[in-house]
Amino acid sequence: MEFSSNSVVQLQKVSIFQEVNTILAEVSFAIEKGEFVYLVGRTGSGKSSLLKTLYADLPLKVGTAQVAGFNIHAINWSQVPYLRRKIGIVFQDFQLLFDRSVSDNLRFVLKATGWKDNSKIKNRISEVLMRVGLDSAANKMPHQLSGGEQQRVVIARALLNEPVILFADEPTGNLDPDVTQGIMELFQEINNSGTAILMATHNHHILKRYPRRILKCERGRVLDSAKETFDLVDGF
């Protein structure tokens, strides 16, 4: 399989494991710079496990994978923080630190990823909060924000180091339809400005409203809408 140098994710004959169980096998696909791709499939079909393998939370034992220029199959633990600086990760449950303000949540990540200059840190925090439409929330505590606003802070946090790709695992899973739409519009804007996105979702309405390429986990394989047609309804 030929991969282009424009790819931000390239997998070749990858198997995904949970403990000793093979969850997915023979997984080969590429995601290009600036592409938006959905990841779908029934509950337990392997979406989260695949994402975790891509951001090196699960070890890659079979096959080869490159993510944001890192060889995931050969990565060692000391390199993982550098990989994580090149990618952004957004989960369904927001995972903010609830004992500190929004800006301190963001400052924590910048400091942990090597930022030292306080005025640059302050500027970067303002920039990302502006980008997600929350510039007035810097001094609020997470519990003072709605679920949708908290998810925007998580997205701002994922954008801090200008990632080449965002991995989003059910980012709208806990949100009502109006708020979901706002988050999807934000993802479209982020994507339009050049960041690739791989987003796991169970939400059929999102796929209809914002149609893009789809990867589907099914019976231990990953199907690709760019290469084959498959039944979308089955799997939600």
Ligand SMILES: Nc1ncnc2c1ncn2[C@@H]1O[C@H](COP(=O)(O)OP(=O)(O)OP(=O)(O)O)[C@@H](O)[C@H]1O
């Ligand atoms: N930490 C774990 N230890 C062992 N097995 C696990 C673990 N996490 C997930 N699994 C198993 O791996 C398989 C794939 O789970 P995974 O969470 O990747 O699916 P998913 O498609 O993301 O599901 P969902 O849509 O419910 O989030 C399931 O059979 C699950 O039981």
